[in-house]
Amino acid sequence: MVVVHGIKNCDTVQRALRRLTEAGIAYRFYDFKAEGLPRELAQTWVDALGMDLIVNRKGTTWRKLDEATREGLTAVNAAALLSAQPSLAKRPVIAKDGWLHAGFAAADEAAILDRLR
Template sequence: MLTLYIINTCDTCRKARKALEERGIPFNTHDLRKDGLSASLLEHILERVPLLEAINKRSKTWRDLPQEAKDNLDATSARALLLEHPTLLKRPLLEVDHETMQVGYRDGDYDQLSG
């Protein structure tokens, strides 16, 4: 079954959720704010999504970080930031299978999926 990683208040996440529902595609939802982001879940995601692609540098959370944290970003500090601030993770993330995770959502992205 598909898993959609979201933040419930995110408009794009709501659109992605609606797109799956309209297609009758069953899926589980994991709210990164409410359900949390554990170190093991983060590693699970990062095995499928490159670290730099996983960080949402357009988010308010990113803009609010101290400049020093952004300037000195490496793999270790990025993981620590993502665990401390799950809203830094790009979303929605749709885990299609054990190998594939789709980052973000635009209209038509889920057209190839079937229920």
Template sequence: MLTLYGISNCDTVRKARKWLEAHQLDYHFHDFRKDGLTTEQISRWTDGVGMEKLLNKRGTTWRSLPEERRDGLDTQGLQSLLLEYPTLIKRPLLEGDTICHVGFKETEYSALINGVSHE
């Protein structure tokens, strides 16, 4: 089963959800804000895509953080920051048995899903 992580009012998350539904793929939607996050989830994602790819430095949440919170982040510091501010995670994040992918582009989703079991 695929899980799509994000926030419900994000336009890119909506596009990803529409794409998954149009391709009749079963998935569960997990809203960062409403459903929360765990250290284990964030660990899987930092292992799967890396810290730099996971962290959204373009958003207002990142820009509003004090410089001392942003500078010199190691993996543990990043995980704590993402638990505290889930909107710092790039969206959407698609996760499955063999998938951990950040962002949405139709061509990338097609390549990811090709050959993956959806049961």
């Protein structure tokens, strides 16, 4: 089963969900803003994808963090920060049978959908 982790009002997440539906790919949506982002789950993302791929440094949540928190971010404390501030995660994070992917760039859509079929 495909699990799409994200925030329901995120444009990229909405586009990913539309594309999955159009492609006939069954999925379960996990809204980590509403349901929370367990530290253990965030840690699996950091371990599998790396901190730089999973932490969204372009968003409003990142810019609102104090400078010490931004500068002190490491692979060791990234999961705790993501759990405390789920909006920091790049969205969506798509999981299927141990495979993970963060983001849904237009250039990558076809490859992602092929991988999920």
